[in-house]
Amino acid sequence: MPKPLALVVDDEADLLELIRITLARMGVDAVTAPTLAEAKRQLEQQRIDLCLSDLNLPDGSGLDLVQHIAAHYPDLPIAMITAYGSMESAVAAMKAGAFDFVAKPVDLAALRNLVEAALRLRGRSVLATDAGEGVADTPLIGSSNVMQQVRALIAKLARTQAPVFITGESGTGKELAARLIHTQGLHRRGSFVPVNCGAIPPDLVESELFGHKKGSFTGAVADKPGLFQVAAGGTLFLDEVAELPLPAQVKLLRAIQEKAVRPVGAAREISVDIRLISASHRDLVREVEEGRFRQDLFYRINVIELRMPALREHPEDIPELAEYILGRLAKRTAGRPTGHCPKLSAEAVAALQHYPFPGNVRELENILERALALCEGDSIRLADLYLQEPLSSKATADRHEIAVDRVPVSIPNELSLQERDLEAAASALGLTSLALRYRLKRLGIGLGR
Numbered sequence: 001m002p003k004p005l006a007l008v009v010d011d012e013a014d015l016l017e018l019i020r021i022t023l024a025r026m027g028v029d030a031v032t033a034p035t036l037a038e039a040k041r042q043l044e045q046q047r048i049d050l051c052l053s054d055l056n057l058p059d060g061s062g063l064d065l066v067q068h069i070a071a072h073y074p075d076l077p078i079a080m081i082t083a084y085g086s087m088e089s090a091v092a093a094m095k096a097g098a099f100d101f102v103a104k105p106v107d108l109a110a111l112r113n114l115v116e117a118a119l120r121l122r123g124r125s126v127l128a129t130d131a132g133e134g135v136a137d138t139p140l141i142g143s144s145n146v147m148q149q150v151r152a153l154i155a156k157l158a159r160t161q162a163p164v165f166i167t168g169e170s171g172t173g174k175e176l177a178a179r180l181i182h183t184q185g186l187h188r189r190g191s192f193v194p195v196n197c198g199a200i201p202p203d204l205v206e207s208e209l210f211g212h213k214k215g216s217f218t219g220a221v222a223d224k225p226g227l228f229q230v231a232a233g234g235t236l237f238l239d240e241v242a243e244l245p246l247p248a249q250v251k252l253l254r255a256i257q258e259k260a261v262r263p264v265g266a267a268r269e270i271s272v273d274i275r276l277i278s279a280s281h282r283d284l285v286r287e288v289e290e291g292r293f294r295q296d297l298f299y300r301i302n303v304i305e306l307r308m309p310a311l312r313e314h315p316e317d318i319p320e321l322a323e324y325i326l327g328r329l330a331k332r333t334a335g336r337p338t339g340h341c342p343k344l345s346a347e348a349v350a351a352l353q354h355y356p357f358p359g360n361v362r363e364l365e366n367i368l369e370r371a372l373a374l375c376e377g378d379s380i381r382l383a384d385l386y387l388q389e390p391l392s393s394k395a396t397a398d399r400h401e402i403a404v405d406r407v408p409v410s411i412p413n414e415l416s417l418q419e420r421d422l423e424a425a426a427s428a429l430g431l432t433s434l435a436l437r438y439r440l441k442r443l444g445i446g447l448g449r
């Protein structure tokens, strides 16, 4: 099999040579072009597997080349070589379709990671017709236009390395979407490492993300790799990224820009190749305006935004989602013959389609799980759903309230919480007891008085 062939477009002879040698060591041949015009000629003449281009070329911009390749060679990955500090152009190039960038002075480890990822991408485009490629465990259900658009964008995002920021209310499937980008993408052979940024104590964020050396602080009894290292070669999913304290945001920005991390107490940085996906249910633009989130970091993580719609925006998907969820739950339920799954009555389906679902698909899962436990016979009736009107849409949009759905109290009336326990449970969940009481009521759980 012939070696992969790269086209390197730059007018600096020294840099061209350095890249050529690095590629040769990786078993990749390279042809070079000092200008945009020459690059286009080379592309016509041979089958190129990967293109690396400077942003500033004597006869035009590297962005023109990105657009030319997107139009004529849509399967060809192109990465940009950017001047130090010109992150904005790197971001613009990725928005235009470049799959990644490497900053000057070129770090060879970062360059090697990038080339490996590009070649995997190339390999994948050859394999794309293989049955079963890119199939994730849990599919994203929904035939509505909006869900079809989400699926199409996920497939597109899987083919780039650009950092993706997923927005959407709690329970809309942000993590599921991130997993799909991972399983369909270049880093799918690596691990998918989800991190709930809000759950890490502020003083441990740095060591959790970047690792630490033994003895670097009290309690650091051994060297410990950070989540960036754990995710190397795979995808790091920073959920609730808006909850990161400002000092950690500075470090994260540096890690993204340098594609390298420095463990706490370590003398040197380690280069890491990860796909970064982040998410938040908060409005990050507002967080930036109010000084809680760094604008430069926002700009870096939000190269491409994927918005997960609230369930009430696509109620037409509710019957399909409900059927899928019931099927999955029925399989898990002991004692139920496999393949046997109660169906929702027409009245129950209609009620679900009119329910506002402040907790989105996760809430639908909870409602159905409870209904499945309560229903008798083959049909889930309206009464089995225990749907209640939310107090107010604002209060129910609070994620903490939704988080209560995860408390193991899904069967109503089995649990009788005393007032004291209620206080303790509420404080453990970071809720007011009023909010917890409200959620329990909505779940139909008695408070024992």
Ligand SMILES: Nc1ncnc2c1ncn2[C@@H]1O[C@H](COP(=O)(O)OP(=O)(O)OP(=O)(O)O)[C@@H](O)[C@H]1O
Binding pocket: 138, 139, 140, 141, 142, 168, 169, 170, 171, 172, 173, 174, 175, 176, 177, 239, 281, 321, 361, 362, 365
């Ligand atoms: N379109 C969908 N099809 C099938 N399952 C879905 C869909 N959307 C969400 N789910 C399911 O709903 C549950 C909640 O999804 P997920 O955890 O991805 O939401 P999230 O937006 O990350 O929530 P949070 O912000 O609270 O972390 C999961 O069990 C997920 O599999």
